[in-house]
Amino acid sequence: MGRAGAVEYLLAGDEDTDIFPPPELTPVAEAYWAFRQANMMAEGEEKREILGELRRAQDEQLRAVRAWWLQRMRYTRYPLREKMTLFWHGHFAASFDKVNSANLMYQQNETFRTHALGNFNSLTKDVSRDPAMMRYLDLNRSEARRPNENFARELMELFTLGEGVRYTEADVREAARALTGYRITPASGVFRYQPKAADQTGKTFLGRTGNWNGDDVIDIICEQPECATFISRKIWVYLAGTEPGPDLHARLARHFQDSRYELKPLLREILLSPEFYFPQVVRRQVKSPVQWLVQISQSLEAPLPPPNACEFMLRSMGQVLFAPPNVKGWAGGRSWINGSTYLLRCNLAGTIAGADDKPLEKSRDAIPVEWGRVAPASMRKNPEELCDSLAFRLLNVPLEPADRQKVVAFLIKRGPEINDAAVRDCAHLIMSTPEFQLT
């Protein structure tokens, strides 16, 4: 279909033809009342037990939501939509640790998916009304009398303009006043605007005076070219792994603002730009732990490891879905790799392939790879051929000559017979190369 055709296919990903039935979740209101009732009980053993039980149930449900999303990423027909959903999760970062509701985290995820390839202005407005975000940044507790600045500050610093760009401390305070009256209805767990709690007097925000509400604040922010500059850069860096050059950046930002923050034209421009295919970009981006995991499963044509193993692996590599480290999301890029996480990636790849030091029957975290299919007899004629075909499968390019030499030497040392165990250990070595950590 060619490059342009492939990009159009990826961008068509908003058609809802992917069917992934969501996990069963306690309705938000039901969980809310249960927690509230428990919290009102007298201190003591019984209260602790009930609260513990409720928390465990939420944890359990969150794990189900994580497993559901990972399955989606693994099997989706529209990977760009899932990739951008993950981008928005890291951009408008909120954590279950404070939100305390698996259902709200799930709903937020669907909001990100709905707008994943949509419009940034609408997405930002929906995020400001998203109960998980409201809880995470205390928006539902902000009052006209003494507004809570948490959401207003991050809205500008992290979500739209960038730290200290275009706005002052006074703008933070004025925006916080405009973003009052946002509440979550306990009976339904959905957003409601409560005029009584809102500051309905005049505000001066980014030099403009009026009786602004929260949506006005977002519209005024989007009028600033700095917003298009900030978001277009972040999306480029997310997809390409490098900083955009000044010309490219200016071009992306201008088109993004001209299209009134439509995401598809921006994504099309990025994915079709010649710069996206420069050697400094291709295979020079550190895989995030989620990418690493999903790609291993895809390249080995095997299912994902069991949910508990995925939980453990992603946690130890530093990317727990629905629990980013803070409101800035994951730092990404090179920060994924340090001495610890590098060795860990090698070892987890060994665990997944069943090449670690545990007997296979005891390793519950290995995935059932059909090594005969990954490397059929025709590819096992000699060590070189096996190494090259596995490298092509796992890296899409040949191994660096020096690494290839060592993998081949290892296979020769292992003995003349190339059995499944040899294929497996060879795959493990390739997954332990520095090159494999990049995409």
Next chain:
Amino acid sequence: MSDEQTLRTRRQFLRTGVLGGAMAWTLPAFIEKTFFALDAAAADSAVQVATGKDGPILVILQMAGGNDGLNMVVPYADDAYYRARPKIGIAAGNVLKVDDHIGLHPRLKTLRGFYDEGRLGVIQGVGYPNPNRSHFRSTDIWQTATDSSKFANKGWLANYFDSCCKGEDPVVGVSIGSETPLSFSGSAGAGITLSRPDQFRFISNDPAAGEAFADMTSFSDNSGGSVQSLSGDKAQGEGNTLDFVRRTALDARISSDRILEITRKSKAPVPYPGGRLATDLNLVARLIAGGLPTRVYYVSQGGYDTHSGQLGSHDRLLGELDASLGAFVADLKSQGNLDRVTIMTFSEFGRRVSENASGGTDHGAAAPMFVLGGKVKAGLHGTQPSLTELGDGDLIYTVDFRSVYATMLDNWLHAPSEAVLGRKFPSLGFV
């Protein structure tokens, strides 16, 4: 020719002569040191200071999220404190008093005890000019020790490693956790990040695979066709990503055997409480007991961003801090290493003097720091900022945090602070 010059010349020679100029930046300083060790003449005093298992150790404890300094070190005699905080102010009767004006949070009982024993110093009113109220920007300012208007990619500890521990092992700095703090970033070869020591080695069912892995992650000839690309920028923050990953793999493999050996054999002699911070401090204590030649350890405790419902969560955090530090100090004492260690806490900022309507506090500015250890001068240092003369509703700093760093560098690590921080800051004499 001075010793310093001789050393530099020899280093130059090793880089260009033995290993080839193109390899210079990817060559770990550790290997360089091995070459030095072969040559007795190279063992001059500059290298000696940073080497050895008996030197001073700094443990940095980050309280991430913006710790509410006013509720940690409480100015209980000041009415303005209670006026600003009708709901979340800590009653004078509950404060653990240290003098007529100042007391510690009620959950800091162990630390209060250390104060009496002459081990805890409180540096009041620490901050910097033109405070930034963004978590991330302010954390970066603390981690790079720059002015709030300047941006830097290299951490202040990376500067220390590069200028004072040259030729050292990568483990001269050890950060515990899954993320490398910016203060460690950008060093030419020092500093490792450690999360799970049992996983800090390559594991395979086949020893030959381990050998092949060691071969692949060695510097000697792995560069193959890409020597060209290695000759780029020296700073780790630049250069190409593949070289960065290679270099990281190499450092990890070099350090892994020793760390594994130490953590396997040493067990904590005192009980530690539960929680991440205690686990991390326990690991630090084991590495110290095992004689790792590390100068700086880094641990972090998160959750201090108390915009709402602050009372319960802040109590819990400080309780965890108190219990974890209590166990850590007891451990070091039983090892006989307490006099070698100084612990320093910091947070990116304090919080607004006035509470908000959600029973919490918004981002603020100046706040106190703790310094704790066998050789610390206990007591209050610096001046408590005024609660009524504020800057944008926040405390105005009385001590620049870089003065605290400079004191640590000059008086504790015996490193020239001016070279590390790029400027002279007044010393505070708390250690």
